[in-house]
Amino acid sequence: MGAQERRRISVVVPFYNVERYLGDCVAALRAQSYPRCDYEIILVDNATTDRSAEIAGRFDDVTVLRQPVPGSYSARNMGIQAACGEIIATIDPDCRADPDWLEQIAEAMKDPGCQILLGHQAHASSSEALKLLELYEAEKISYVTNTGQRELYFGYTNNMAFRRMVFDSIGLFPERTRGGDTIFVRRAVDKLGPDAVRYVPSMKMTHLELGTVNAYYNKRLIYGQSNERISEILPFRSLRNRERWTVFRNLTRRHKLSLRKKLMLLALLAPGVLLYESGRRKGMLSRLRGH
Numbered sequence: 001m002g003a004q005e006r007r008r009i010s011v012v013v014p015f016y017n018v019e020r021y022l023g024d025c026v027a028a029l030r031a032q033s034y035p036r037c038d039y040e041i042i043l044v045d046n047a048t049t050d051r052s053a054e055i056a057g058r059f060d061d062v063t064v065l066r067q068p069v070p071g072s073y074s075a076r077n078m079g080i081q082a083a084c085g086e087i088i089a090t091i092d093p094d095c096r097a098d099p100d101w102l103e104q105i106a107e108a109m110k111d112p113g114c115q116i117l118l119g120h121q122a123h124a125s126s127s128e129a130l131k132l133l134e135l136y137e138a139e140k141i142s143y144v145t146n147t148g149q150r151e152l153y154f155g156y157t158n159n160m161a162f163r164r165m166v167f168d169s170i171g172l173f174p175e176r177t178r179g180g181d182t183i184f185v186r187r188a189v190d191k192l193g194p195d196a197v198r199y200v201p202s203m204k205m206t207h208l209e210l211g212t213v214n215a216y217y218n219k220r221l222i223y224g225q226s227n228e229r230i231s232e233i234l235p236f237r238s239l240r241n242r243e244r245w246t247v248f249r250n251l252t253r254r255h256k257l258s259l260r261k262k263l264m265l266l267a268l269l270a271p272g273v274l275l276y277e278s279g280r281r282k283g284m285l286s287r288l289r290g291h
Contacts, residue, residue: 009039009102009161010085014067014075015056015093016046021208022055022093026062029091034102036061042083043093044075052093073173073180076157080167088167092158094209104203105161115166115196116188118145119159119203124211132265133216133272138201139251140239145199151235153197154227155185159205166192174233178226186234213268220272224279238276244269 011029015022029041041062045053047070056064065082067075072092080088089105091097098104101119108117120138123130144152157173160181170187173180189197210216230236239247248269252262 008085009034009087009089009105010079010083011039011041011089011091011102012044012076012079012083013042013091013093014044014046014072014079015052016048016072016075017050017052018048018093019051019055021095022052023058024096024208025091025093026056026059028096028099028101030059030061031099032097032102033100034106039102040083040085042079044079046070046072046075069175071175071177072157073175077172077175080172083164086164087161088164089161090157090159091205092207094207095158096206096208098204098206101203101205104200108198108200108203109161109163111198113195114198115163115192116155116185116198117161117203118155118185118197118199119161119205120201121156121159121210122204122206123216124206124208127213128261129213129264129268130210130216132261133213133268135255136247136251136265136269139254140247141199142201143243143247143250144239145194145197148194150186150189150194151237152239153182153185153189153194154236155181157181158207159203161203166196178222179230182227182230182236183233186230186236190234217272217275221275221279224276225283226279228280228283238280241273244273 013025026041043056043062043064045056045064045066047068065078067078076090087105087109089102105117108114118141123134144154166188170191174183185197227236227238
């Protein structure tokens with residue numbers, strides 16, 4: 001990529017009590033193949049109480065802001081408002097970007113119709129079970145972003161990138177406990193059209209917290225509850241079982257999975273679906289009670 005084609009990128013990372021992961025996250029961002037002079041790193045301390053702030057302060061080439069208002073979305077919004085980039089990338093402090101993460105973002109943004117990017121989320125363990133679940137989640141986001149069905153679109157700020165004009169057009173992230181990323185993406189889809197959001201499988205990071213199948217299942221429960229509450233604000237739904245089956249079939253064909261791996265994946269997915277639906281029921285009850 002020539003110098004004239006580069007775009008100034010701002011990377012925003014909110015953090016709260018992540019001393020275990022923050023150093024790895026920042027080190028990976030500082031070691032990107034993308035020219036260091038063409039991107040900035042903004043860390044936002046969200047009133048952390050462990051050694052995270054001390055770790056953040058060790059890096060003299062990053063900007064550290066402090067947001068006392070609790071919530072990762074309020075922290076991200078502060079970072080976005082301070083950013084100078086044409087493109088804003090977000091990643092969580094418990095994630096490690098691949099060395100060419102920013103290069104992949106810049107390459108995808110060459111398409112003027114692309115406004116929001118969603119990247120690939122790798123799991124921290126290379127176990128066969130987690131690898132299969134990782135492939136399924138990647139196939140799912142690929143399916144969602146190619147259906148054109150607006151109510152299916154969702155977001156995840158641990159691996160996203162946007163043009164600044166998107167924020168100028170629809171505003172910042174809704175400052176809520178969970179789901180602000182999905183609401184933001186849905187609002188963008190409604191205003192700019194489904195094709196504005198793209199899944200880029202080469203835009204990879206590793207979610208360091210997701211190192212066991214149980215950690216994956218815990219996320220399914222949390223997402224189910226969070227996504228149910230989103231439906232209070234705008235039309236949103238998760239995949240129906242027939243759509244989940246389509247994703248499964250697409251995956252097995254694309255990767256030519258053996259019968260053993262197909263059966264293994266089905267056995268892994270079933271508890272995840274049950275936990276997601278359990279989370280949805282909790283979210284529905286909470287909504288009905290007005291909590």
